[in-house]
Amino acid sequence: MKARVTVMLKSGVLDPQGEAVRHALGALGFSGVQGVRQGKVIELDLADGTTEAQVGEMCEKLLANTVIESYRVEVL
Amino acid sequence: MRAAVLVFPGSNCDRDLAVALRGAGAEVTMVWHKDTALPQGTDLVAIPGGFSFGDYLRCGAIAARAPIFDAVRRFAEGGGHVIGICNGFQVLLEAGLLPGALMRNAGLKFICKPLALTVETAESVYTAAYGAGAQVVFPVAHHDGNYQADAETLARIEGEGRVAFRYVDTPNGSANGIAGILSANRRVLGLMPHPERAADPAQGMTDGSALFRALAGAFETA
Numbered sequence A: 001m002k003a004r005v006t007v008m009l010k011s012g013v014l015d016p017q018g019e020a021v022r023h024a025l026g027a028l029g030f031s032g033v034q035g036v037r038q039g040k041v042i043e044l045d046l047a048d049g050t051t052e053a054q055v056g057e058m059c060e061k062l063l064a065n066t067v068i069e070s071y072r073v074e075v076l
Numbered sequence B: 001m002r003a004a005v006l007v008f009p010g011s012n013c014d015r016d017l018a019v020a021l022r023g024a025g026a027e028v029t030m031v032w033h034k035d036t037a038l039p040q041g042t043d044l045v046a047i048p049g050g051f052s053f054g055d056y057l058r059c060g061a062i063a064a065r066a067p068i069f070d071a072v073r074r075f076a077e078g079g080g081h082v083i084g085i086c087n088g089f090q091v092l093l094e095a096g097l098l099p100g101a102l103m104r105n106a107g108l109k110f111i112c113k114p115l116a117l118t119v120e121t122a123e124s125v126y127t128a129a130y131g132a133g134a135q136v137v138f139p140v141a142h143h144d145g146n147y148q149a150d151a152e153t154l155a156r157i158e159g160e161g162r163v164a165f166r167y168v169d170t171p172n173g174s175a176n177g178i179a180g181i182l183s184a185n186r187r188v189l190g191l192m193p194h195p196e197r198a199a200d201p202a203q204g205m206t207d208g209s210a211l212f213r214a215l216a217g218a219f220e221t222a
Helices: A016-027 A052-063 B014-023 B069-077 B087-094 B151-159 B209-221
Strands: A002-009 A040-045 A069-075 B002-007 B027-032 B044-047 B081-085 B101-103 B111-119 B135-142 B146-148 B163-167 B178-182 B188-191
Touching: A002 A052, A040 A052, A052 A069, B002 B014, B014 B027, B014 B044, B014 B209, B044 B069, B044 B087, B069 B081, B081 B087, B087 B101, B087 B188, B111 B178, B146 B178, B163 B188
Parallel strands: B002 B027, B002 B044, B044 B081, B081 B188
Antiparallel strands: A002 A040, A002 A069, B101 B146, B111 B135, B111 B163, B163 B178, B178 B188
């Protein structure tokens, strides 16, 4: 089985990199980009029988820093 | 004093830190991240700067889960002294031994220069020699030194006098200009600036020497 974990900065946490991307898009002439948030996608190739709860534990223990980041798990 | 300097793949201030500690009179052992125990009689664990594990995933994230870290956590939770400098500070936050997180510098630039800091509290073995209100100059060299924590955490560490060092002019967007913080028991210090790069006249700065001398002195009498 495969799972995809999306890690994003929590709302309210300033994202300097996303902000820089927003500026760059504006400089390229794309008007109307009001906000950019940059996160990461982690794809996991898992042994059959791995539970979504175990993936959640992986997120809590390593994949996300829950002080500043939130995560979402999709089983593919 | 017996100090253990942790070494991860990508650490690059480990030898500087060992030199500064030895210069203050400490007996230093380098401890590889795959070890699972600290040397017998360790008084201080020192986590150096650098780019542990290439800063993969998040700065300090993988080092904070390395095999040696169970022993470091037990040491800290048992009242041991731990100092984490730069990447070492990131590791302590990732390990949850200090509150908050370090994010990309607000200006997105890597900042590498000597900076003036205010010593905010004298109530720790690390800062007692300076005294509260003293100003020191340590070099900084980081890309992710923007200290952030939620409002409640910030209020708590400020209220408990746990801000150890504050930037005179905040270079990186850190909340309240925080450069270094202490644990609740005041024995774990994490800071972004590098006292070990200001510990010898040949480095052009010596404000860091007092920190290492005070540490070594504290354990001579213990």
